Amino acid sequence: MSLPTSQKQWLIQGTGQGFDSLVYQDAPIPKLGADDVLVQFQGASLNFRDLLIPQGKYIFPLQLPIVAGSDGAGTVLAVGSNVTEWAAGDRVLPLFNQGHQKGAIDTAAAGTGLGGCVDGTLRRYGVFGRTGVVRMPANLDFVEAATLGCAALTAWNAFYGLKKLAKGETVLVLGTGGVALFGLQVSNVVFQFAKAAGATVIATTSSAEKADVLKKLGADHVINYREDPNWGETARKLTPNGEGVDHIIEIGGEGTMTQSLNAIKMEGIISVIGVISGTPPKDNIIEALSRLCTVRGVYVGSRELFEEMVQAIEKHDLHPVLDEKRFTLETAKEAYEYMWAQKHFGKIGIKIE
Structure with a gap:
């Protein structure tokens, strides 16, 4: 199977122009390393931090320019030669702090947040390390599952971390x-x-x-x-x-x-x-x-906590509350404005096709 080589994505160029700092552009797909997985995103959602970053109001370190988006969900399209725990077709969620695997977070792991220090989820494809994704709950669709990586995991960490x-x-x-x-x-x-x-x-x-x-x-x-x-x-x-x-x-x-x-x-x-x-x-x-x-x-949570939370969501058949209005990757900037205007009720879902 031939893999795609280019994609559409939302890039945060800087913090001086508010949401006008978000630019929708063509970009190459990152190369797949031996220990990586290539994920085709099919859902994303917005968090309050996503709104703060382009406005220059986020209190944690940033590495701009960066692909926007903290939360996402998708399907594994391909895996590197050393990867045995994932296979094409697996439904996965990217870990927010890619370096936070278990236990307490440290300075290095705190600098691996999606959409701030590491390219985020508002794109069609993303490459992550083999330990940078977790299994998606079987009882949720892609947009529902795309709401879990930040707000839900933070709450879970508060209760169980x-x-x-x-x-x-x-x-x-x-x-x-x-x-x-x-x-x-x-x-x-x-x-x-x-x-x-x-x-x-x-x-x-x-x-x-x-x-x-x-x-x-x-x-x-x-x-x-x-x-x-x-x-x-x-x-x-x-x-x-x-x-x-x-x-x-x-x-x-x-x-x-x-x-x-x-x-x-x-x-x-x-x-x-x-x-x-x-x-x-x-x-x-x-x-x-x-x-x-x-x-x-509490700064989100580890991969270990994420996996525990996924099991609990399946066990109790929990579903996030989503706003009735849906956005697409192409209209993601409108989603930012919609959320900033507080027109939503529940999480804002973005469908990526």
Whole structure:
């Protein structure tokens, strides 16, 4: 079989012109090495980080110009001569941090993120190392599966990367306020994982309308933080014997950490998985000592965690919530603008043909 030699792709040229920095171009397909796999992409999705990068607002290192896109899914088209674990026709997902195979992430692995330091997924074909892809869940289609690499794996890492979420525990999810639709993308994933584990879910929001959405997504309790400025204590009172929340998913921003510390249980974990307001928290984290809790930043997850998550998604037949509007590779720039305008509900899917 003759392999393709050229393709279409979206390149981030720089960060000075916003989404105009995205250029749709013809490009050669990278050469397939002996330890590589060639993947034909059939789905992709957008994350908040994808929007921040071309605008120069991303806080982690970049290697521009770079092919855009953090999440994708596709089929193995060919494998290198040394590759035995993959074969043509296998359905796979690329690992976001290509160098993060297992255990804790290090500086080197943190510099291998797709769409930032390594060419990403908004293209027709990609070449990855043999350990740079994982098996795609059998119960999902390509666009559904293309939503898992960043948001879903980050949530899974928050629950299982340090201290495993257990049945009967309580999860508190933040960050569905002024930028609710970005937060809700994460919340949906978190809710599904938490409910599958048999946990109770508490969520915060800023309006009755958003509270209804959160309840439909699976929240057991919803607290309106605008009406209840001491929502951390309220969340604590909703837990067994008022001892506090076991896991907190912190995606808020300035001012939320104080309430998270008020809500957390002794030996509980606060996972900071993003600051969707764009403003870093200013609260004094030394209070973690008096609360006897762990506050950890989570940067997606390892290949090992990804494989565990895929198994759980199949076992519980979990499906991500996708926005009803679909985009193609050719219209991917419109997807960026659509998401930035907060017109979406759920993850934004991009079909690649």
